[in-house]
Amino acid sequence: MTLKKSKEELRVRSIKNGSVIDHITAGNALNVLKILDIIGTTKAIVSVAMNVTSKRLPYGRKDIVKIEDRELIPAEVDKIALIAPQATINIIRDYEVVQKNSVVLPDIITHVVRCPNLNCISNSAEPVYSKFKVLDSLALRCSYCETIIDTDIAAYLI
Numbered sequence: 460m461t462l463k464k465s466k467e468e469l470r471v472r473s474i475k476n477g478s479v480i481d482h483i484t485a486g487n488a489l490n491v492l493k494i495l496d497i498i499g500t501t502k503a504i505v506s507v508a509m510n511v512t513s514k515r516l517p518y519g520r521k522d523i524v525k526i527e528d529r530e531l532i533p534a535e536v537d538k539i540a541l542i543a544p545q546a547t548i549n550i551i552r553d554y555e556v557v558q559k560n561s562v563v564l565p566d567i568i569t570h571v572v573r574c575p576n577l578n579c580i581s582n583s584a585e586p587v588y589s590k591f592k593v594l595d596s597l598a599l600r601c602s603y604c605e606t607i608i609d610t611d612i613a614a615y616l617i
């Protein structure tokens with residue numbers, strides 16, 4: 460194990476096994492947890508750092524989420540691209556980073572974001588999950604009613 464981080468950078472300690480979601484757009488750590496279904500009471504061991512310094516991200520700030528003993532799979536991770544397009548996912552085994560991936564915007568997202576149109580079938584009593592075509596990182600189009608979300612996607616997270 461290489462200890463290359465200075466004490467100042469190691470605000471949240473290294474983990475032995477699990478996933479580190481790094482370079483999250485500052486302020487979005489809790490949205491990332493929501494996307495990963497880590498809400499309310501959870502048994503997962505989770506560390507969150509918000510608004511820590513980053514050389515790479517806008518305004519020099521980023522969030523980090525560390526989830527111990529869970530290796531995230533691409534399908535769950537790629538939804539994170541909606542709110543944190545620059546996030547990197549590091550898989551840690553025995554303290555070493557064994558995999559580092561960028562998030563990739565999915566083409567379609569199902570049951571992640573709710574449609575703003577209250578009359579949309581995905582908001583009705585019918586058992587229809589919301590479904591959006593991802594136009595780009597800033598715009599989604601409802602596959603049922605064509606309503607577009609192009610501002611503050613995080614506000615519509617289910």
Ligand code: CTP
Pocket residue numbers: 472473474475479481523525547549551553554555556559
């Ligand atoms: N990390 C961790 N526990 C470990 C190893 C790494 O929590 N046992 C965290 C680091 O603190 C960092 C992330 O995982 O937030 C990625 O680690 P590393 O690749 O070593 O850091 P950088 O080189 O800074 O990554 P990048 O090039 O992606 O910025």
Ligand code: ZN
Pocket residue numbers: 574575576579580581601602603604605606
């Ligand atoms: Zn709709």
